[in-house]
């Protein structure tokens with residue numbers, strides 16, 4: 001009898017708690033974790049790099065715009081999914097967001113290898129004109145159809161330079177003959193290494209530091225801010241300012257997640273993603289201006305090759321390659337002309 005009373009009492013207490021919590025929720029609008037839309041983001045980027053920090057800016061901005069509606073979780077260093085696996089994991093529903101590269105996109109849409117070509121995009125302003133205009137609209141709509149991803153914003157990764165383990169005189173592409181150059185692991189990246197005149201080898205970003213330290217590779221390429229944040233200056237002696245690729249990453253969301261959001265939420269997510277990319281771009285541009293001095297002060301030699309010779313050689317290699325056979329008709333001209341008024 002006593003036990004029945006106790007059971008009844010505990011049921012009443014639970015019911016009361018539930019009612020009070022529901023009223024509180026209605027009155028205050030404070031959502032519990034279970035009510036929030038979970039957004040898991042994976043990136044190989046190291047903590048502190050601009051495109052890693054921008055993910056926290058996205059989180060902050062989204063919380064301001066849509067308080068209590070989203071739970072943003074950021075996983076860096078390729079700890080959740082390895083570099084390059086993100087588009088597949090998003091399609092499978094295991095991941096909501098990532099910063100993907102054009103080289104990832106070119107794996108699925110071969111014609112878009114055009115955007116991975118060295119010495120094509122001229123600078124950040126040109127990159128914005130290409131991707132935040134009619135070309136970007138066309139490309140991202142195709143990406144949505146084929147890859148099931150919504151591209152929310154484009155972040156400038158920086159201009160890629162060569163970074164060598166030991167000093168070497170590099171003026172022409174032929175000076176890189178036999179240099180074992182780590183490039184990220186996909187056909188488009190490997191081709192860029194070859195076009196530069198080196199012997200490319202694929203490797204995930206988070207293995208590069210150790211490979212440089214042990215001599216498993218002779219060099220790698222990345223923009224100056226990423227070289228600094230990943231501490232590559234500790235294990236290399238030279239930077240060659242080839243400026244061979246004005247690189248970008250595409251902040252994307254799995255369509256399944258994107259389409260589950262209300263129109264208002266989509267607008268806010270895009271706004272936060274744009275603000276995050278803008279934060280990244282400003283930081284990188286500022287860093288690119290100051291980092292040559294930083295690397296010199298760390299004892300590295302920073303040299304300028306014959307950039308025109310590299311440009312001519314690399315562009316010719318692309319035009320003669322099988323990649324260019326799939327490029328959309330007229331696209332090269334449209335890219336070259338973007339923003340030229």
Ligand code: KDO
Nearest residue numbers: 044045046101184205221222226
């Ligand atoms: C890299 O692996 O070298 C690269 O710079 C390629 C980029 O597309 C991007 O994936 C980036 O790595 C990572 O975000 C690490 O910064």
